[in-house]
Amino acid sequence: xxxxxxxxxxxxxxxxxxxxxxxxxxxxxxxxxxxxxxxxxxxxxxxxxxxxxxxxxxxxxxxxxxxxxxxxxxxxxxxxxxxxxxxxxxxxxxxxxxxxxxxxxxxxxxxxxxxxxxxxxxxxxxxxxxxxxxxxxxxxxxxxxxxxxxxxxxxxxxxxxxxxxxxxxxxxxxxxxxxxxxxxxxxxxxxxxxxxxxxxxxxxxxxxxxxxxxxxxxxxxxxxxxxxxxxxxxxxxxxxxxxxxxxxxxxxxxxxxxxxxxxxxxxxxxxxxx
Amino acid sequence: xxxxxxxxxxxxxxxxxxxxxxxxxxxxxxxxxxxxxxxxxxxxxxxxxxxxxxxxxxxxxxxxxxxxxxxxxxxxxxxxxxxxxxxxxxxxxxxxxxxxxxxxxxxxxxxxxxxxxxxxxxxxxxxxxxxxxxxxxxxxxxxxxxxxxxxxxxxxxxxxxxxxxxxxxxxxxxxxxxxxxxxxxxxxxxxxxxxxxxxxxxxxxxxxxxxxxxxxxxxxxxxxxxxxxxxxxxxxxxxxxxxxxxxxxxxxxxxxxx
Ligand SMILES: Nc1ncnc2c1ncn2[C@@H]1O[C@H](COP(=O)(O)OP(=O)(O)OP(=O)(O)O)[C@@H](O)[C@H]1O
Ligand SMILES: [Mg+2]
Numbered sequence: 001x002x003x004x005x006x007x008x009x010x011x012x013x014x015x016x017x018x019x020x021x022x023x024x025x026x027x028x029x030x031x032x033x034x035x036x037x038x039x040x041x042x043x044x045x046x047x048x049x050x051x052x053x054x055x056x057x058x059x060x061x062x063x064x065x066x067x068x069x070x071x072x073x074x075x076x077x078x079x080x081x082x083x084x085x086x087x088x089x090x091x092x093x094x095x096x097x098x099x100x101x102x103x104x105x106x107x108x109x110x111x112x113x114x115x116x117x118x119x120x121x122x123x124x125x126x127x128x129x130x131x132x133x134x135x136x137x138x139x140x141x142x143x144x145x146x147x148x149x150x151x152x153x154x155x156x157x158x159x160x161x162x163x164x165x166x167x168x169x170x171x172x173x174x175x176x177x178x179x180x181x182x183x184x185x186x187x188x189x190x191x192x193x194x195x196x197x198x199x200x201x202x203x204x205x206x207x208x209x210x211x212x213x214x215x216x217x218x219x220x221x222x223x224x225x226x227x228x229x230x231x232x233x234x235x236x237x238x239x240x241x242x243x244x245x246x247x248x249x250x251x252x253x254x255x256x257x258x259x260x261x262x263x264x265x266x267x268x269x270x271x272x273x274x
Numbered sequence: 275x276x277x278x279x280x281x282x283x284x285x286x287x288x289x290x291x292x293x294x295x296x297x298x299x300x301x302x303x304x305x306x307x308x309x310x311x312x313x314x315x316x317x318x319x320x321x322x323x324x325x326x327x328x329x330x331x332x333x334x335x336x337x338x339x340x341x342x343x344x345x346x347x348x349x350x351x352x353x354x355x356x357x358x359x360x361x362x363x364x365x366x367x368x369x370x371x372x373x374x375x376x377x378x379x380x381x382x383x384x385x386x387x388x389x390x391x392x393x394x395x396x397x398x399x400x401x402x403x404x405x406x407x408x409x410x411x412x413x414x415x416x417x418x419x420x421x422x423x424x425x426x427x428x429x430x431x432x433x434x435x436x437x438x439x440x441x442x443x444x445x446x447x448x449x450x451x452x453x454x455x456x457x458x459x460x461x462x463x464x465x466x467x468x469x470x471x472x473x474x475x476x477x478x479x480x481x482x483x484x485x486x487x488x489x490x491x492x493x494x495x496x497x498x499x500x501x502x503x504x505x506x507x508x509x510x511x512x513x514x515x516x517x518x519x520x521x522x523x524x525x526x527x528x529x530x531x532x
Binding site: 062063064081082083084086087088090092094096097098099107108110111112113114141142143157158161 | 428429431432433434435436437438439442446447450451453525526527528529
């Protein structure tokens, strides 16, 4: 990964993007005039109050939501729909319960879009399982896996089709603190082995700093850009980073921004109640 | 489902038999209490004696005919209920206006339809199968479409992000998720079909458990009526148990076993 590679062209470009949802009370703007770029090999996190429109932003890149104004470009082209070059890791995991761990990982490789011969399929599966520590559970059904294992399985499945982009929506939100921290380190290791361009949505300031090369702080709904923060720490990173003074400073800066937006959201709610 | 390891086969066997024994005891208790006129309530051993007598006589053919009719009716009903339930479950738009129609026909008791069935299908085998088909179809179709409508769109989305085409999503995501609902629909349809059997055999049937019950009732042979009812219950139970065992195999991935 290359932090702050300013010379490279944007791989994902948000260009004055707005999204309105039709609701019973009329149109609701959830994303408002958002512009930013994600360059090759960057790890960009989006952080902001709950319900502000982060998932909506990710769903545009994933190809599930169309912007009402502005556009999102993928390597210069408008996004037409979902595609295997963009691996999506959903907050609810979405591992296929009727398939074993190995079959889940192989799923993408059995599709016409990325069909691989049997032998290669087995190799990829084995490598992904080893990478994610799932090798001993190849034949297990998801119902027998823990939350952390399901999360790793979801990542392994997305990885198996070799996406260039990884879109992750609060992937570690449901995990306990220790598992979460392990998963973060695992993700960093995996990304160091094969670089990807990553967009991560998270609620955790700590996690955003630890993983990202850049952080987009969004406002309370509708999501606008509050600030884009560069994270200056070089990869590879390890746990010791959390203890550094400049990490602490960055953390309090971003935490302040996020708290202010939560306060703004509270005021909105209070206004709507009255 | 992991079963608790402390339940020995003996214990399980005893637990399965206990309620049946209780029913038997209650039956005897009522029969000997004098609360009911003995002519109106045969005792279990009398029914059993009848059973042995008829087993050498018409009972095997009755069971065979009824089972065959139920089998035909349910097979045809489910073969149609699966695709129709599928369409209704998948296309929300279609459901809004087809739903009332389905519920209208589902509410009609099959007995009420018998005169019409006789007019249009005569009094042969076809007429009986039509009644059972009707009952199975409407029971099955509801289970199917409720099940399909509850399939999480998340799995479809995941498959799309991995590059699946519409056809692949159907074959590799929707179909496997449909299997448990098909099995449930089959179980419900079988239950309903057995419950409708006597009505279907009201149509000039000579053989069949329903016919057996009706003939016996016109001669006031209550022990045979009891026997026929018990036979229907046990055959339905046996079929359901067999289906559940198949289901357990086929959908062992499910968190809850249907
Ligand atoms: N399909 C939809 N139709 C109408 N409104 C929607 C739809 N999807 C989301 N919304 C609304 O848009 C807003 C933003 O939703 P979104 O899921 O993008 O938020 P989020 O930032 O991801 O929140 P969280 O952090 O809680 O996951 C919410 O107020 C939500 O109620
Ligand atoms: Mg969200």
